[in-house]
Amino acid sequence: MLSVFDLFKIGIGPSSSHTVGPMRAARRFADLLQARDLLPMTTRVCIELFGSLAATGQGHGTDGAVLLGLEGAAPESVDPQTIRPRCAQIQAEQRLRLAGGHAIEFIARRDLLFQRRHSLPHHPNGMRFTASAADGNALALEQYYSVGGGFVVSEAEAGQGAGPSESTAAVPYPFASAADLLAHAERSGLTLAALALANETARAPEQDVRRRLLEIWQVMHACIARGMVAEGHLPGSLHIPRRARQLAATLARAGADPLATLDRVNLWAIAVGEENASGGRVVTAPTNGAAGIIPAVLKHYVAGVPGADDDGIVRFLLVAASIGMLYVRNASVSGAEVGCQGEVGAACSMAAGGLAEVLGGSPRQVENAAEIAMEHNLGLTCDPVAGLVQVPCIERNAMAAVKAINAARMALAGDGTHFVSLDKVIRVMRDTGADMKSKYKETARGGLAVNVIEC
Numbered sequence: 001m002l003s004v005f006d007l008f009k010i011g012i013g014p015s016s017s018h019t020v021g022p023m024r025a026a027r028r029f030a031d032l033l034q035a036r037d038l039l040p041m042t043t044r045v046c047i048e049l050f051g052s053l054a055a056t057g058q059g060h061g062t063d064g065a066v067l068l069g070l071e072g073a074a075p076e077s078v079d080p081q082t083i084r085p086r087c088a089q090i091q092a093e094q095r096l097r098l099a100g101g102h103a104i105e106f107i108a109r110r111d112l113l114f115q116r117r118h119s120l121p122h123h124p125n126g127m128r129f130t131a132s133a134a135d136g137n138a139l140a141l142e143q144y145y146s147v148g149g150g151f152v153v154s155e156a157e158a159g160q161g162a163g164p165s166e167s168t169a170a171v172p173y174p175f176a177s178a179a180d181l182l183a184h185a186e187r188s189g190l191t192l193a194a195l196a197l198a199n200e201t202a203r204a205p206e207q208d209v210r211r212r213l214l215e216i217w218q219v220m221h222a223c224i225a226r227g228m229v230a231e232g233h234l235p236g237s238l239h240i241p242r243r244a245r246q247l248a249a250t251l252a253r254a255g256a257d258p259l260a261t262l263d264r265v266n267l268w269a270i271a272v273g274e275e276n277a278s279g280g281r282v283v284t285a286p287t288n289g290a291a292g293i294i295p296a297v298l299k300h301y302v303a304g305v306p307g308a309d310d311d312g313i314v315r316f317l318l319v320a321a322s323i324g325m326l327y328v329r330n331a332s333v334s335g336a337e338v339g340c341q342g343e344v345g346a347a348c349s350m351a352a353g354g355l356a357e358v359l360g361g362s363p364r365q366v367e368n369a370a371e372i373a374m375e376h377n378l379g380l381t382c383d384p385v386a387g388l389v390q391v392p393c394i395e396r397n398a399m400a401a402v403k404a405i406n407a408a409r410m411a412l413a414g415d416g417t418h419f420v421s422l423d424k425v426i427r428v429m430r431d432t433g434a435d436m437k438s439k440y441k442e443t444a445r446g447g448l449a450v451n452v453i454e455c
C-alpha cells in the first residue's frame with residue numbers, strides 16, 4: 001500500500017517524472033556507489049537519458065536534476081534557486097562532486113547523453129548510469145525508470161513487475177480498487193477519509209499524520225502566494241510572460257461578479273503552474289505538471305466554504321490521495337505512459353473526490369465525483385510546446401481545477417448512484433493511454449508541440 005505521503009511529495013519544478021524522479025534516481029546511484037565503497041575508484045560517471053527523458057529532458061530540467069542528484073541533492077530539500085547556478089558551475093569547471101564529496105571530471109558532451117532514438121524496455125522514462133575507473137573498466141551500471149509522480153524503480157524492480165511501492169507497513173483497510181474502498185466503508189460505517197486516516201495511523205501517530213498533511217498544505221499555499229506576486233517571464237525558449245500577478249490585480253479590482261469564483265480558482269491554479277514552470281518549490285500532486293489543481297481546489301474549500309477548517313484540509317488530502325493510489329496502482333500518472341489524462345486527469349479526479357468528501361459527500365458520492373472528473377478527461381494528450389511544462393500545461397491546470405469543482409457538485413446533486421464506476425474509468429484511461437501514439441505522450445512530437453511555432 002502506498003501512503004498519502006507518497007502521493008504528495010514536496011519537490012521542485014518543473015516535472016515530477018523528468019526532474020524529481022531523475023534527481024532521486026541519480027542520488028540513488030551515488031548512494032549505491034558509496035554503499036559499495038566504489039567512490040574512491042570512480043573517475044567518471046556517464047548518464048544516458050532515453051525515450052521521453054531524452055526528447056523533452058532539456059526543457060524539463062532533467063540535465064540539472066541528474067547532476068545535482070549525483071552530488072547528493074534531494075528534491076524535497078534542495079534550494080530551487082541553487083540548481084541552475086550549480087549546474088552551470090559543474091559544466092564550466094568540468095568537475096562534479098559525487099555524493100557531495102568525491103570530485104570527478106565531468107564533460108557534458110561526453111558524459112551526459114540524450115539517446116533520443118532509443119528507449120529502455122520497461123518505461124519511456126529510462127536512465128542508465130555507468131561508473132568507471134581510471135582504466136576505463138565499468139565499476140557499476142544501473143538502469144532506473146522514472147514512472148511518474150516522482151516515483152523511481154530500478155531495472156530489477158521493473159523486471160519483477162514491481163510498481164512504485166514506498167511504504168511497507170500493514171494497514172487495516174488495504175485496497176486495490178474503488179470497489180474495495182466502498183466495501184470497507186459499507187462494512188465499517190466509516191467515511192473514506194476515516195478509512196484513509198486509519199491506514200496512515202498504522203504507520204505513524206495520528207498527530208504526526210495531521211501535522212505533515214497541514215505542512216503539505218502550507219507548502220501548496222505558499223506556492224500559490226509566491227506565484228501571485230512573481231513577475232517576469234517563464235524560463236525557456238517561449239518567453240511567455242507570467243500572468244498570475246496580473247490576474248490577481250484584475251480580480252482585486254473587479255466588482256461583484258457571480259462567476260468570480262471561477263476566476264479565483266483559475267488564478268490559484270495558474271500561480272502554481274507558473275511557479276512549477278520556473279523550477280520553484282511545489283508539491284507533487286500527483287505530478288508536477290498537474291501540481292496546480294489540488295492546491296486550487298483546496299484553496300477554494302479553505303477560502304470559500306463556510307466552516308472550512310484544518311480537519312477538512314486533512315480529510316480532503318487523505319481522500320484525494322486514496323483516489324490517486326488507485327491511478328498509480330491500476331493505470332499510471334505518467335504523461336509519457338498514458339498522456340495528460342494520467343496527470344491532469346488524475347489530479348482532477350483526486351481533487352473532485354477530496355472536495356466531495358469535505359462538502360459532506362457519502363463514499364458513493366465521492367467515488368462518483370472522482371469518476372466524473374476522469375470520464376471527461378479521457379483521451380487527453382501530452383504535447384507540451386518546446387518540451388516545456390508551460391503550454392498547454394499551466395492553463396490546463398486551471399481548466400481541470402474548475403472541472404473538479406463541477407464534478408463534485410454534480411456528484412453531490414445525486415445520491416451516489418451512477419452508471420460508470422471509478423474502477424472502470426481508470427481501466428479505460430489505462431487502455432486509452434496504451435492505444436495512444438507515442439507522439440502524444442510527452443515526446444513533443446505531436447499535437448500542439450509541432451503545430452505551434454516558437455517565436
Ligand code: SF4
Pocket residue numbers: 289290335339340341343344381382383384388389390392393396442
Ligand atoms: S501536457 Fe499534461 S502531461 Fe504533458 S507535460 Fe503538460 S501537464 Fe504534464
